[in-house]
Amino acid sequence: MKKLTLDETWVxxxxxxxxxxxxxxxxxxxxIGSLKREWLDSHGFGDVALDSDCFFCEWxxxxxxxxxxxxxxxxxxxxDTDYDFxxxxxxxxxxxxxxxxxxxxxxxx
Numbered sequence: 001m002k003k004l005t006l007d008e009t010w011v012x013x014x015x016x017x018x019x020x021x022x023x024x025x026x027x028x029x030x031x032i033g034s035l036k037r038e039w040l041d042s043h044g045f046g047d048v049a050l051d052s053d054c055f056f057c058e059w060x061x062x063x064x065x066x067x068x069x070x071x072x073x074x075x076x077x078x079x080d081t082d083y084d085f086x087x088x089x090x091x092x093x094x095x096x097x098x099x100x101x102x103x104x105x106x107x108x109x
Contacts, residue, residue, distance in 0.1 A: 001045075001048045003059075004055065004058070004059060006059065006068060006071075009055045009056065009058075009059040009068055010068060010100050010103065012055045013054070013055040013056055013068075013096060014093075014096060014097065014100060015043075016036065016039045016040075016043075016055065017085075017089065017092065017093040017096060018093060019035075019039050020032065020035045020036065020039065020089055020093075021089055021090050021093050023035050023038075024089060024090075032085065032086050032089060033053065036053040036054070037053055040053060054078075056068050056069060056078070064077070069095075069096060069099055071103070072099040072100075072102050072103045072106075073099055073102075076095075076099065078092065080095075082095075083095040
């Protein structure tokens with residue numbers, strides 16, 4: 001897979017998490033890891049080994065300090081207790097959506 005642009009990374013990450021949150025409403029006992037893989041498989045990334053099945057991790061080459069979320073908010077951590085991706089996926093989606101709005105607003109300036 002070619003290296004994604006930062007914009008592509010955000011778009012794909014947001015799409016994946018919107019779908020995951022929707023699936024959890026329909027299948028509350030579903031596993032986050034399995035849902036991530038299911039989304040990747042169904043969106044043409046089945047043969048791609050993304051770091052942690054995460055577009056942010058892949059873009060940052062697994063270096064949390066280079067995470068796209070950190071580029072917007074320096075203390076962003078995907079496992080923050082307020083919005084831990086595995087335990088609070090809806091809160092995680094809200095947080096990355098919020099950060100993306102900030103990112104896009106800065107980009108327009």
